[in-house]
Amino acid sequence: MSFPQAFVDPSSVAVVGATEDRAKWGHWLATGALAGAGRRQVWLVNRRAAQVLGQPCRATVGDLPGTPDLVALCVPPENVLPVVRDALAKGCRAFLAITAGLGADEAELAALLRESGARMIGPNSLGLFNAATQLRLTWGDFTPGRLAIVSQSGQLGSEIAGLGARAGLGVSRFCSVGNQLDVGAADVLESLVADEHTTTVALYLESFADGARIVTALDALRRAGKHALLLTTGASEGSRRLARSHTGSMTSALDVVDAACRAAGALRVATPRELVDAARVLDATAPPGGRRVAIISDSGGQGGIAADLAAGRGLRAPVFTDRLQAGLRALLPATAAVSNPVDLAGAGEADLQVYAWVTELVAASGEVDSIVLSGYLGRYGEDTPSLVDAESAVIDRLGRLGRLGRGHRTDAARVPLIVHSMSASSPAVTRLREHRVPVFDTIDAALGALGHVTRLGGQPRPAPMTVRTGAAAPTPGYWAARTFLTALGIAMPEARRVTDAAGFAEACASLRPPLVLKAGWIEHKSEHQAVRTGLGPDTATAVFREMYGRLGPGEYVVEEQDTRPGVVEMLIGARRDRDLGPTVTVGHGGVHAELWRDVSLELAPVDRRTAAGMLDRLRSRRLLDGWRGQPAVDLDALIDAIVAVSEAIAATSGVADIEVNPIRVGPEGALAVDALVVSSTASTASTASTAEAVPETTGVNGHRKPTEEQEISREHVH
Structure with a gap:
C-alpha cells in the first residue's frame, strides 16, 4: 500500500x-x-x-x-x-x-x-514532523531545514535533530517509525523521493527487514539528487547463521550493509555526531569529485596535524605544481610553505585578505578536489573588535566561493571549502554558516566530515544489470556443484565420479596424474581427511581403499591436479542474506583464507567494473599483478568468474550459498578446484539445528558424518 x-x-x-x-x-x-x-x-x-x-x-x-x-x-x-x-x-x-x-x-x-x-x-513512535505542512505531532519542536530524519529509535532521531539544530542544520521532516507494525522505514523513504524540501536524509535502523526495498528506496533518493546517510548497529546479524561456507564466516553483517550502501549510493556513519557533521557539509556543497585535498593553515603545527588526519581518512594532499607554488609565493612571505599543506607564515595577520586570495588561487588551479582552511580565522574579531569588519569582508569572499562550489559544477572554482576555526560561535563563524560554508571547531571533525562526503561522491554507481535466467538448484554433493559451476562457464579440472574400487581404477587409467581424490558428499573436506592430493599410479589404489574403509560407501570424485606454475589461489563466495538479498564475495583463498580474512563484498549481481573494484580493495591485490618475479595472472578470467557466480546467486532462488575455494588463477586462465553449493532447503535446516545437536547427523547424500562438520571454522585444500 x-x-x-x-x-x-x-x-x-x-x-x-x-x-x-x-x-x-x-x-x-x-x-x-x-x-x-x-x-x-x-x-x-x-x-x-x-x-x-x-x-x-x-x-x-x-x-x-x-x-x-x-x-x-x-x-x-x-x-x-x-x-x-x-x-x-x-x-x-x-x-x-x-x-x-x-x-x-x-x-x-x-x-x-x-x-x-x-x-x-x-x-512506540516518537512522532511526526513536517516543516512545510506545519505538522507537528511529537515531543518538543524542530528547527526547519533540509534534513529529513527517519529513525527506528525515536530518541536517537531526536538526538540527531538536536545536534543538527546546534550546528545550524534544520529538519524538513521527522518520522519515528517505532516498532514498524505496519508503516516501515521503506515507506517513509519512498515518500521522501519527491519531497522538494528535503536534500539529505538521515536514516537510523536497527534491523533491515524489507531490506531490498530499503536499498531500492535509497537508490531512488540518489537518483532524485538527494543524499542518504545511514546510522545502524550490527544490523542483519542473524543472516550470518545461514552461511555454511568459509565466506560466510569471514564477512560481518555490517559488510553486507556497507555493500548495500554502495549499491544505493548511500553512506554509513558510526555515530550521530558523524552523521550530523557529514549532513552539514552536504547541506552546503556537493560531494568532492575526488580525494585530492588542499590544506591551508596559519599554523605549521595545525597544518601538519590536518595532513596526518586527512591521510587517515582516505584523503590525499598532493604536492602542488611549480606553477601553483609560484603563484602562492607571490602572495606569501619567503618563509611560507607552499607545497601543500600551505602555511601562511603570518601573512594572514598582516592582511586578512590573504586567506581569501590563497583559497581562491588554489580553488581555481584545478589541482585539488576540496580545500580545508584551518586555524585562527573566525576568531580575529572575537579577540580584537577592531578587526570585525575586515574579517567579515574575508568571510563574504569565502562565501561567494562556496556558492560557486554549490551551483556551478563546470566552473573552475567549484571546489568545496571546509573551514576549521578556533572559535565555536563567534559572529564570524555565524557569518560563515549564513553563507552555508561548513565550519567546525575541531580539525578532526572537519576532516572526518570531508572524508565521509568524499567517499560518498567517489562511490561508483553500478550499471543496471540484466541477470541471465538462473539454473536449477543443484542436488547435494561436490559432483553436482561441479556441474552447476561448469554450466556457468567456470573451468574445473578433468574429473570422474566413482563409487567403488573398479570404477576408481578405470578413472585413474583415463586421467593424467597427479590426481586428487575427494569424498564428494562431505562439504568441508580437509578437517575430515576427505581429500588426498598428489596421487600417482603407485599410491592411488591404497589411498582409495583407506579412505573408503574409513568413510564408507558414497560418491567419490577423482580429478586431475592443477600443477600450473605461477598461480594465485583466490576464493569466490556468494550467499543470500536474509534481509538484503544476494551477495558476492571475493578474496584471498586456499587453506589460509580464514587466517588472512582478506575479502571484499558487494550485493549481487555485479558487473565487470564492480568486480574489478572488489579486487582492487584486497590487500592481496598485488599478487595478481605479479609479485617477486611471478607473472601477472589472467584477471579477465577471474572477473568473469566473479560475475558468473554473482549472477547465479541472484537468479537461482533455490541456492543459499556458493563457494569456490580455491579458484587457482594463473597467466593462462582460472581453474576452480573445489566448490560447495548449498540449497536454500539445506541451509534452512542447518539454521534450525542448535549447539546441542545429536552426536551425529545425516550427510548430504544420506551417509553419516561427524557433528564437528557443522563448526564455523573450516579449511579447504585442493
Missing part, C-alpha cells in the same frame, strides 16, 4: 489522550497539532476533560463532528485496540501510535489494520 498523504499533510487531526499536563505526551501532541490549526482541522479527545488548552474535548473519536484524516494515539496500552476500533468505525484510515508496550495486542492490531486497509506509524 502507498504512503498516505495523511502522514504528510493531513486535512484534519485528532489527538486522543490530549491533556493539560506538560509532563505527558498528550500535552505535546495537542500543542503541536494546534500549532497547525491554521492549515487543518484539529480535534482533541479526552474522556475526563471537557476542555484542553482552551479547546473543547470529546470523549471518543466516535463523538467527533467529522472523520479525522489522521488519529494520534497517546493512551494506555490496553486502550489502543478499543480506540482504533472506534476510529475505524468512524472511517479513519491513518494512525500515529505513540503508545508502547502493547504486547500480545500488537498481532491483533496488525490484523485489524490489514483487514480495514488502514495504515499506522508505530506503536
Whole structure:
C-alpha cells in the first residue's frame, strides 16, 4: 500500500489522550497539532476533560463532528485496540501510535489494520514532523531545514535533530517509525523521493527487514539528487547463521550493509555526531569529485596535524605544481610553505585578505578536489573588535566561493571549502554558516566530515544489470556443484565420479596424474581427511581403499591436479542474506583464507567494473599483478568468474550459498578446484539445528558424518 498523504499533510487531526499536563505526551501532541490549526482541522479527545488548552474535548473519536484524516494515539496500552476500533468505525484510515508496550495486542492490531486497509506509524513512535505542512505531532519542536530524519529509535532521531539544530542544520521532516507494525522505514523513504524540501536524509535502523526495498528506496533518493546517510548497529546479524561456507564466516553483517550502501549510493556513519557533521557539509556543497585535498593553515603545527588526519581518512594532499607554488609565493612571505599543506607564515595577520586570495588561487588551479582552511580565522574579531569588519569582508569572499562550489559544477572554482576555526560561535563563524560554508571547531571533525562526503561522491554507481535466467538448484554433493559451476562457464579440472574400487581404477587409467581424490558428499573436506592430493599410479589404489574403509560407501570424485606454475589461489563466495538479498564475495583463498580474512563484498549481481573494484580493495591485490618475479595472472578470467557466480546467486532462488575455494588463477586462465553449493532447503535446516545437536547427523547424500562438520571454522585444500 502507498504512503498516505495523511502522514504528510493531513486535512484534519485528532489527538486522543490530549491533556493539560506538560509532563505527558498528550500535552505535546495537542500543542503541536494546534500549532497547525491554521492549515487543518484539529480535534482533541479526552474522556475526563471537557476542555484542553482552551479547546473543547470529546470523549471518543466516535463523538467527533467529522472523520479525522489522521488519529494520534497517546493512551494506555490496553486502550489502543478499543480506540482504533472506534476510529475505524468512524472511517479513519491513518494512525500515529505513540503508545508502547502493547504486547500480545500488537498481532491483533496488525490484523485489524490489514483487514480495514488502514495504515499506522508505530506503536512506540516518537512522532511526526513536517516543516512545510506545519505538522507537528511529537515531543518538543524542530528547527526547519533540509534534513529529513527517519529513525527506528525515536530518541536517537531526536538526538540527531538536536545536534543538527546546534550546528545550524534544520529538519524538513521527522518520522519515528517505532516498532514498524505496519508503516516501515521503506515507506517513509519512498515518500521522501519527491519531497522538494528535503536534500539529505538521515536514516537510523536497527534491523533491515524489507531490506531490498530499503536499498531500492535509497537508490531512488540518489537518483532524485538527494543524499542518504545511514546510522545502524550490527544490523542483519542473524543472516550470518545461514552461511555454511568459509565466506560466510569471514564477512560481518555490517559488510553486507556497507555493500548495500554502495549499491544505493548511500553512506554509513558510526555515530550521530558523524552523521550530523557529514549532513552539514552536504547541506552546503556537493560531494568532492575526488580525494585530492588542499590544506591551508596559519599554523605549521595545525597544518601538519590536518595532513596526518586527512591521510587517515582516505584523503590525499598532493604536492602542488611549480606553477601553483609560484603563484602562492607571490602572495606569501619567503618563509611560507607552499607545497601543500600551505602555511601562511603570518601573512594572514598582516592582511586578512590573504586567506581569501590563497583559497581562491588554489580553488581555481584545478589541482585539488576540496580545500580545508584551518586555524585562527573566525576568531580575529572575537579577540580584537577592531578587526570585525575586515574579517567579515574575508568571510563574504569565502562565501561567494562556496556558492560557486554549490551551483556551478563546470566552473573552475567549484571546489568545496571546509573551514576549521578556533572559535565555536563567534559572529564570524555565524557569518560563515549564513553563507552555508561548513565550519567546525575541531580539525578532526572537519576532516572526518570531508572524508565521509568524499567517499560518498567517489562511490561508483553500478550499471543496471540484466541477470541471465538462473539454473536449477543443484542436488547435494561436490559432483553436482561441479556441474552447476561448469554450466556457468567456470573451468574445473578433468574429473570422474566413482563409487567403488573398479570404477576408481578405470578413472585413474583415463586421467593424467597427479590426481586428487575427494569424498564428494562431505562439504568441508580437509578437517575430515576427505581429500588426498598428489596421487600417482603407485599410491592411488591404497589411498582409495583407506579412505573408503574409513568413510564408507558414497560418491567419490577423482580429478586431475592443477600443477600450473605461477598461480594465485583466490576464493569466490556468494550467499543470500536474509534481509538484503544476494551477495558476492571475493578474496584471498586456499587453506589460509580464514587466517588472512582478506575479502571484499558487494550485493549481487555485479558487473565487470564492480568486480574489478572488489579486487582492487584486497590487500592481496598485488599478487595478481605479479609479485617477486611471478607473472601477472589472467584477471579477465577471474572477473568473469566473479560475475558468473554473482549472477547465479541472484537468479537461482533455490541456492543459499556458493563457494569456490580455491579458484587457482594463473597467466593462462582460472581453474576452480573445489566448490560447495548449498540449497536454500539445506541451509534452512542447518539454521534450525542448535549447539546441542545429536552426536551425529545425516550427510548430504544420506551417509553419516561427524557433528564437528557443522563448526564455523573450516579449511579447504585442493
